[in-house]
Amino acid sequence: MDEFWPVADVLGHLAGSWQVERSVRDRASGDAGAFTGVTVFRPLGDSGGLLHHETGTFVWRGVPRPAERTLRFRPGPAPGTADVRFADDRPFHDLDLTTGRHIADHPCSADLYRGEFTVRDADHWRTVWRVAGPAKDLLLTTDYVRLG
Known part of the structure; x- marks a missing residue:
């Protein structure tokens, strides 16, 4: 994808419900899995x-399991940005x-998580970790489509 859709206010843009794939x-192992669900901001x-x-x-490996996670998106240091934290308020990115488009790093023990966030339009965005x-x-690719 060569073109990105600029977002002046990330918190305002993300508010609402999104279908997640x-x-x-x-x-390393070649194993693959998939998550399907909904994210609500x-x-x-x-x-x-x-x-x-x-x-x-x-x-994962053919076995379905319920899954959930919670993050906190707080206003960032510059207008329109966000400071993303885990549910317990530890810094994430x-x-x-x-x-x-944005690149973020998160060191976790000896591993490094590098996330690329891209916005396609008002109703579609993607993360690749x-x-x-x-x-x-690992490679984790998530597509979000706005609901409603």
Whole structure:
């Protein structure tokens, strides 16, 4: 994809519900899996941020399991950006989609998570996380489509 859709206010853009399709590939073993579900971004108290709650089904090695995760998207240091945190408020990564594309790194023990965020248009965006290190060699690609 050569063109990106700039987002002036990431929190305003993400608010609402999104259909989620994620592919997960273990590049070391060749195993592959998929997550299908919904992510809802709703107001996070009076902070001006959003609570991200994802629910769905993750299929790994042919076995489906319920899966969910929660993140906190708080206003970032620059207008229109976000500071993304885990549910327990530990830092995860920054997010600036003012150009429609953003790269973020998250060190986790000896592994490095590198995320690429791209916005295609008002109703479609994608994340691609590459995880590399002694414990993991993964590629996670997630497509989001706005619901309603």
